[in-house]
Amino acid sequence: MQTIAVAMIVIGAIAFVIALMRGAAAIAWQAYLVNLLFFLGVAQGALAASAGFYLTQAKWGGSTPYRLGEAFAPFLWVGFFLFFGLFFGRAEIFPWVTHPIPQKAAWLNTPFLFARDGIGLGVMAAASFAFVRVSRADDARAWATATDDIELPPHSIRVFAPVVGVLFAVVYTLIAFDLVMSLAPVWRSTLFGWYFFAGAFWSGLSAMALTAVVLRGRLGAHNVFTNPIVMHDVGKMVFAFSVFWIYLVFAQYIVIWYGDLPVETFFIVQRAHHMPWSPLSVACVVLIWLIPFTVLMSVRAKKTPMILGTVAGLGLVGMWLERYVLVVPSLSLDAIPFGPTQFLISIGFLGAFLISAVPGLNRVAQAATSGEPVGDDAE
Amino acid sequence: MSTVEIISSFGDDAQCANAIEELRAAKVGDFNTFAPFPSHRIEHAIGKKKSPVRWMVLGGGISGILTGLAITIGTTYEWRLNAGGKPLLSWPPFIVICFELMVLLGGISGFLGVLMMSGIPAIEIAPGYDGRFGEDRFGLVVRCEETEAERVESMLKESGAEEVVREGI
Numbered sequence: 323m324q325t326i327a328v329a330m331i332v333i334g335a336i337a338f339v340i341a342l343m344r345g346a347a348a349i350a351w352q353a354y355l356v357n358l359l360f361f362l363g364v365a366q367g368a369l370a371a372s373a374g375f376y377l378t379q380a381k382w383g384g385s386t387p388y389r390l391g392e393a394f395a396p397f398l399w400v401g402f403f404l405f406f407g408l409f410f411g412r413a414e415i416f417p418w419v420t421h422p423i424p425q426k427a428a429w430l431n432t433p434f435l436f437a438r439d440g441i442g443l444g445v446m447a448a449a450s451f452a453f454v455r456v457s458r459a460d461d462a463r464a465w466a467t468a469t470d471d472i473e474l475p476p477h478s479i480r481v482f483a484p485v486v487g488v489l490f491a492v493v494y495t496l497i498a499f500d501l502v503m504s505l506a507p508v509w510r511s512t513l514f515g516w517y518f519f520a521g522a523f524w525s526g527l528s529a530m531a532l533t534a535v536v537l538r539g540r541l542g543a544h545n546v547f548t549n550p551i552v553m554h555d556v557g558k559m560v561f562a563f564s565v566f567w568i569y570l571v572f573a574q575y576i577v578i579w580y581g582d583l584p585v586e587t588f589f590i591v592q593r594a595h596h597m598p599w600s601p602l603s604v605a606c607v608v609l610i611w612l613i614p615f616t617v618l619m620s621v622r623a624k625k626t627p628m629i630l631g632t633v634a635g636l637g638l639v640g641m642w643l644e645r646y647v648l649v650v651p652s653l654s655l656d657a658i659p660f661g662p663t664q665f666l667i668s669i670g671f672l673g674a675f676l677i678s679a680v681p682g683l684n685r686v687a688q689a690a691t692s693g694e695p696v697g698d699d700a701e
Numbered sequence: 702m703s704t705v706e707i708i709s710s711f712g713d714d715a716q717c718a719n720a721i722e723e724l725r726a727a728k729v730g731d732f733n734t735f736a737p738f739p740s741h742r743i744e745h746a747i748g749k750k751k752s753p754v755r756w757m758v759l760g761g762g763i764s765g766i767l768t769g770l771a772i773t774i775g776t777t778y779e780w781r782l783n784a785g786g787k788p789l790l791s792w793p794p795f796i797v798i799c800f801e802l803m804v805l806l807g808g809i810s811g812f813l814g815v816l817m818m819s820g821i822p823a824i825e826i827a828p829g830y831d832g833r834f835g836e837d838r839f840g841l842v843v844r845c846e847e848t849e850a851e852r853v854e855s856m857l858k859e860s861g862a863e864e865v866v867r868e869g870i
Contacts, residue, residue, distance in 0.1 A: 572793075572796070575793065576793045576794065576796075576797070579793050580793075580794070582785055582787070
């Protein structure tokens, strides 16, 4: 897998450089931003899920769900460095760099934006790694696999898990405001940050579900994922947070619809009522909410790995599309600039994501096949 | 032939579930279980079918949506008010009303359904009930023919019953 991932990275990098040389810089930087937001969101969302499991004292899958959530963590540092690459493309993606808005200049200026988001992402990645470290320690694993007590998790976990949760909300709100909302600098929605990180959280959960389904078939007969009760719980997470995502979509939509102020409505009109974007917006809602909600409602569907994996995979495609629809119409309203360049750049990011997940996935495999007890969670 | 009632108590729900499974396998008598808390193990052992309360909740939810539609569309036509130039029938706010009524009526029918299906309030105390079955003991009351009583009693004891009492009816 490593060789393929490296090849994907090389292809993506070549496509990116060729696009810059051909003068298609705008298209290249759009794809760069969309993929950065998506894959960073998946990695951080899954890690936040692991922290959330500790906060809710989840023992339904032993230590495996924790390893699963932490598997993608190394990409956080990759994303942190890739974020600074945006500095070189700032004129292409931030409209306020070439046409500054005097009233907002105190917030929307290049040094301050890169300083605050860079510090935010750096602190977030550092806190996440500190959390992963304590989570992989022996006492945390012993806690997660002890099925017959109601002890609290170890002290170090009780310090870092809430920190990761709160930072996730704060930093990803900032990222949403700076890297998505500022592309349409006159638009604002207070809830947008929450909506953005709830989507990232769900994409993390979907990636975990998809990974669980793939590993289930690869790890031999007696891994944790062959336990239907564990798969049921994984499916419940995908189902629940899909509903939460549509709730946040609607919560923003109805406020903007009711107020009907042109300065607020244009953002939605461009995406939901303007060709060529409206079919894509509908597709996002179908892939992220309608399909998971209707299909995963039944217990049997959640327990059937093929169905759960398909829904989670489609959901990840939907979430990538959603990030695309959030970012690109602000920069290219009348045409979808998706083509070989953007496709290959996305492939490059996927390669970087996969290669940084390899060590974590080995740990997942180790935990899943260790035969440790999982929580007594009868239906 | 006369029927007897065998009252047994267990300290652990796994033992009680075990006894139930053996009784069902042996196909003797009719039994009733008392538990101080809802136990999944015992539920599994009894082999109860899925509760019909889910259908009551679905029915309540759907009637909530229909009520919501009736209220919103009905009042809009009754009082034709142009709000900010929006179409008369504007769906976004209707969704909120329908959703809330779906939750409300679905919840109420779920609550009533649970009361109905679990027989609350119980006017008569079920035969064989003992106060301890509401505290820290699991009770299993078996009704069977007198000829089979010996067998049932030994089955219960083997499963780990603390006390086995036979009562004639």
